Amino acid sequence: MEKNSEGTLVLVLLTLIEVFLSGAVEVQPSISPAVAGGPLTLSLSPSTTLNSGSWAVGASLILTWVGEQQAVFPTYIGRASVNVSTGALTLNPITLVDSGVYIVQSNDPQFTANTSIAVVEPVSNVTLSVNQTNLVEFSSSAVVTCSVSSGSSLSFLWLNGSSEVTASDRVQLTDGNATLTILNVTRYDQGPFTCYVFNSVSNGSNTVNFTVFYGPDNMALTINGQSMTSFLVGSNLTLLCSAQSSPPAQLQWAFRGQNVNTTGPMLYLYNATENQSGPYSCLAFNNATTVNTTITTQITIANSSGSQQQEANVWLLPLLLLAALLLSLPGKI
Template identity: 70%
Template sequence: MKKKSEGRLAIVWLALIQGVLASGAVEVKPSINPAVVGDSVTLSLSPLTNLRSGSWAVGESLILTWVGDQQAVFPAHSGRASVNVLTGALALNSVTVADSGVYVLQSSNPELKAAASIAVFEPISNVTLRANRTQLVELSSSAVFTCSVSSGSSLSFLWMNASAELQRRDGVQLTDGNATLTIANVTRHDRGPFRCRAFNPVSHGTSDRVNLTISYGPDHMALTVNGQNTTSFDAGSNLTVLCSALSHPPAQLRWAFRGQLVNTTGPLLQRFNVVEEQSGPYSCLAFNNHTGMNSSITARIEIAKTSSRSEQQAINVMLLPLLLLVELLSLLPEKL
């Protein structure tokens, strides 16, 4: 009676197990996922299950089949795939990117079907950044960067300007799977340094820096006289007029007085012991031979007229009799 009960219990447990397997409760778990090219990957069942026969396939391509302790590996995986004939675990050696896919296990004894996907990636090496050219002119040139790798699969790209991620804006375009960066009509703020970062789930790499030389200006010109904001001075003063302009490369500077060029170049114009006749408009002219652009700024400087020494002496002579009279009156007796 006891043996019959144990037999019935075993049958019930077997039915339950087969029901669980058929319901898909068994999972296939890869030992590594994602995997790197050259890795060995084992696809095992969880929970552990005893299988007496079955087959493994990736997509619609059979890898191997087995019955009992006999297994047959199909040519595409010959020497690289084997199965544990007791547990149904599939071992793949020296995997390649082509081994990525959905792996399906089917068994009729007991009946079950389970699947899992694995992804295999080639590590990234030698990330290289190239620019179509590095000498550009502001608002009239475009920069095109290309990021490439010597090896690596399923690549993603991130672009950096200086130490921050490149901000998307008008004129900035990413193409070729983000491997190509185009900046249309560069500005002086697009000098870089630029870098690209390539990555996939198993590795990453960053390129060397590339800098751009952007020619711009001249613009934002300014004039100061003797380091002051005022432009009115007394006759006899010494004047130092300073001209500045934003420009790369530095602008060539020339000077003009009342619309006529003077024999002075560079940022400084100096005048000593100025006179009233030197009042008028002073202009600084800037030219950048890389951009072909020019700009100018003008300030009117007024020289105030002051009395000469001879004029002052004449005034003093005229006042002398009056001063003598005052002095004499102060000496007379009070009764008079």
């Protein structure tokens, strides 16, 4: 009876040890998430001496071992091995299809442990596909698609310069943010636009710039760098015309509605005469946008002596009228 009691006690102790080991042993990956193309080792913690066991991913067996002997299943031959002493499994190289729940089982001692492994492929060779890079303001739309040669579990982020691009009435982000569409571009949509592609193990980027044709608009016309438009006969005048335009606008000058033989931003009037008084116009034309616009200013060129005589006459006439009135009064003859 004593021997039976001792045997029962041993079995209970062994059962308690197995339960303890089953709850205490954990599988620790050498890297998580795992990088496709690289090695992955799944070790047991705490370190345990095993006499036999098996590894599986999901319902698919990878290998088994007993003592010093191990058997690798066909789909893992050449890239799976086990440390028969510690039970550590090594896969090299690991692939995307190797993602899953890895289970280790041992009968000596008896326990089961598992861990979930995600395999991620690094990002490589980010490229941009663009419908067109030369655009016309308010009439063209840009479509840019970002792609990679390889990579998994990808996220996409777009920047305009250093500012993040977000969706709006004119901006669309589709295909999981891989495609950027800008409707009715403006002059502020020239970029650079950068697509950043990333996952938990790597990242990459590529950039595109646009040429946006716009204008001419916001025209300005100054004379001698001032806003005044009245000058004396004999003055030398420099008329300067400017317009916001891409490409730069072609500028043509006109006087009293008739083109003059002058192009470019400046028109010179040397030793100006009264006959040169009148409306001066600057006409701007953009070949790319086919838009033209005009600005006109009225210039007055007057004789200084004539102006003084006219001013004296303005003061003299009331005085003469007053004198005539006084002389006409009775008793003043």
